[in-house]
Amino acid sequence: MSKVVVIPCSGMGKVYGLLAREAAYKVVNELKKDEAETKCLAYIVTGDDEIRDYMNGKKCITIDGCPKMCAAKNAKEAGAEVVEELKSTEFAKQMRAMKPGTATYLNEEGWQVVDAIAEKITSIIDEMEGK
Numbered sequence: 001m002s003k004v005v006v007i008p009c010s011g012m013g014k015v016y017g018l019l020a021r022e023a024a025y026k027v028v029n030e031l032k033k034d035e036a037e038t039k040c041l042a043y044i045v046t047g048d049d050e051i052r053d054y055m056n057g058k059k060c061i062t063i064d065g066c067p068k069m070c071a072a073k074n075a076k077e078a079g080a081e082v083v084e085e086l087k088s089t090e091f092a093k094q095m096r097a098m099k100p101g102t103a104t105y106l107n108e109e110g111w112q113v114v115d116a117i118a119e120k121i122t123s124i125i126d127e128m129e130g131k
């Protein structure tokens with residue numbers, strides 16, 4: 001199976017974007033280094049041929065930070081198969097993490113949300129691999 005592409009929200013001014021990005025980095029840099037990678041959402045949005053060719057048919061997990069769902073929408077638009085559309089806001093809500101940090105800084109509560117999102121992604125990848 002080719003690597004699963006994990007695409008986080010690129011919202012720079014929101015804590016929910018930061019939660020999504022940190023969770024994606026944790027998966028591709030630590031938990032699932034050999035099975036997952038990430039691509040820049042801003043590049044995907046450009047519609048450049050190189051990234052469209054890369055994304056075409058790839059299995060993707062997206063993590064969005066608001067109802068606009070930019071990561072999920074643009075990954076699909078680029079031809080990827082989005083197998084799961086996660087929302088960092090939902091994780092924070094479920095964990096009652098009302099103040100997980102700021103747009104540039106996560107507190108302990110925020111890092112707990114990051115861990116929960118990263119664990120969810122890891123379990124999805126395990127399922128995809130039949131583990």
Ligand code: SF4
Nearest residue numbers: 009010011066068070
């Ligand atoms: S999902 Fe929301 S916060 Fe994230 S990039 Fe899109 S508009 Fe910005």
